[in-house]
Amino acid sequence: MELKKLAPNFAVQDISKTVAFYRNVIGFKLEMVVPEDKSGVEQELSEEKTYIYAMMSRDSVQVMFQRTDSIGEDVPPLKGVPIGASVSFYIEVDGINALYQEIKSKAEVVKKLETVWYGMQEFYIKDCNGYILGFAERK
Numbered sequence: 001m002e003l004k005k006l007a008p009n010f011a012v013q014d015i016s017k018t019v020a021f022y023r024n025v026i027g028f029k030l031e032m033v034v035p036e037d038k039s040g041v042e043q044e045l046s047e048e049k050t051y052i053y054a055m056m057s058r059d060s061v062q063v064m065f066q067r068t069d070s071i072g073e074d075v076p077p078l079k080g081v082p083i084g085a086s087v088s089f090y091i092e093v094d095g096i097n098a099l100y101q102e103i104k105s106k107a108e109v110v111k112k113l114e115t116v117w118y119g120m121q122e123f124y125i126k127d128c129n130g131y132i133l134g135f136a137e138r139k
Contacts, residue, residue, distance in 0.1 A: 007055075009064040011071045011083055012129045015051035018065045021128040025106040028056040028063070061091055084130035096121050096137035103135075115139055 012018045015033065022028040032041050034053040045051065052070040056063055072079030093099055100113045100123050110132060111124040122136035 005062070007062040007064055008089060009066055009071065010129065010131055011068045011078060011081065012065045013068060013083065015054050015065055015067055016045055017128055019045060019054050019056065021107075022056050022063070025103060026058065026133075027102070028058040028061075031055040031057055031062075085132075088124065088132040088134050090134040090136060093135050093137050096123070096135060099135055 010018070019030055019033070023030065030044065032043060032055050033045055033051045034041055035046075036050040036052050038052070052067045054065045056065070066074070068081075068083065072081075096113065103109075103125060104113075104123075107125040107127070109123060110126050111122075111134075113121065113123040115121045119138060120136040121139045122134055124132055124134045126132055
């Protein structure tokens with residue numbers, strides 16, 4: 001048996017807003033979206049449509065976003081669960097100083113770039129849905 005990857009699925013209110021944040025602030029690219037009518041998989045957002053799911057990636061990091069009502073239908077224990085989490089998502093990177101300079105004016109930085117006691121240089125931001133994303137590089 002082999003575990004192959006971990007791709008978090010974030011519950012969100014607005015797929016288009018979330019895609020814009022991850023694209024414009026962190027540099028993720030859109031892999032696919034599913035419209036509200038579930039008519040198929042699309043590769044780009046349309047202003048005329050509302051979406052229930054999106055998958056995005058940057059380098060080897062992949063994330064999924066699912067509208068709260070839809071995720072509650074697919075995974076019943078998640079029905080009505082508040083957005084945000086008591087977990088942070090820790091992303092290891094190369095070139096953390098450049099990434100910090102790129103992101104710090106576009107997102108709410110909740111912990112500034114610093115080297116911590118366990119040898120990582122890291123910073124944390126809050127995304128547009130209240131999720132905490134940590135970025136770290138071993139120094």
